[in-house]
Amino acid sequence: MWPLGLYKSVVRVLFPLRQNPVQEVAAELFGVSQATVSRRWNTLLPAVEKVLAGHVPGPAEASAGRIVLIDGTLVTTWDRASEGTRMFPGKHRDTGFNLQIAATLAGDLLAVSEPVPGSRHDTFARGQSHFPEALTEREKLGDLGYLGTGMHTGRRKPPGRERSAGDNEANRSINTLRTAVERAIAHPKDWKVLATRYRAPTRFPAVIKCHQDGHSPRLPQKGLVTPP
Known part of the structure; x- marks a missing residue:
């Protein structure tokens, strides 16, 4: 039943x-069938998430x-086809998910938020992530896309x-400070599953949860990813 162990x-x-990689490539490398690769993924991905959950501090503590x-x-x-419009942001001219x-x-x-369809604005995605509740007592900086949210932003x-x-x-000062968040975004994207086009959008939230260990703290609130 478990030929790989x-x-x-x-x-x-x-x-x-x-x-x-595509599952056929993984199967070739591990010497098993594509069906075995699929079964291991579906069975063990949730288990890996549960085993690693709780090994990082919460966002309030970390910040x-x-x-x-x-x-x-x-x-x-x-x-x-059914999700194309919702997944397609005009700004980027590509399909995907918005991560905060x-x-x-x-x-x-x-922290990394739970993904929302890429067509949604940053302000909406932030609200869905419950970042406001998780980081309620922190001073927060954002770009002009977060105007009206109570965060410190530049001026139009x-x-x-x-x-x-x-x-x-004031804008130069804020932009200089905000360059650090671009470096933070690069951390999760050093995994190819996020840097390249992922093939199964319906499974993407689970992938986000499991890949973050060592990168970000656990966010137990509704609407936030709980990384392992």
């Missing part, structure tokens, strides 16, 4: 999380005394006028 079966589950940077990123997936990333000023990853150009010197200086 438990250890190799777990390795076989972790391998596609890191490298994102204590820190300013939190928040930004969104698109993680591409294959298109599905919370990070420190040092670029350390604090007034209609028919140029920004004042003070506004320009």
Whole structure:
């Protein structure tokens, strides 16, 4: 029943999380059938998540005394005809999920939200993630996409006028600080399952949960990923 054995079966589950190969390729490398690869994935992926859950601090604890940077990123997936419009953001001209990333000023990853369809705005995705509740007592910085959320953001150009010197200086200061969140976004994307086009959108939330160990803390609230 378990031709690979438990250890190799777990390795076989972790391998596609890191490298994102098609199942036929994984089967060839491990010397088993594609059906065996699929069964191990479906059986052990939830088990890996449960075993590793709880080994990282919660976001409130991890961010204590820190300013939190928040930004969104698109993680591409294959298109599905029934989901194409919802998954396709005009800004990126590609299909995928919107992930909200919370990070420190040092670029350390604090949290990754549960994915929402890529067509949804960052403000909506942030609200769905419950970041406001998880990080309620923290000073937070975001880009202009988060105007009106209570976060510290830059200032838009007034209609028919140029920004004042003070506004320009404030925007430069905020943008300089926010570069750290781009480094934090790069951490989860060093796994090819997020850096390349994932093939099974319906399973994507579970993949997000399981790949984050060592990158971000556990977020137990509704609407937030609970990484292992």
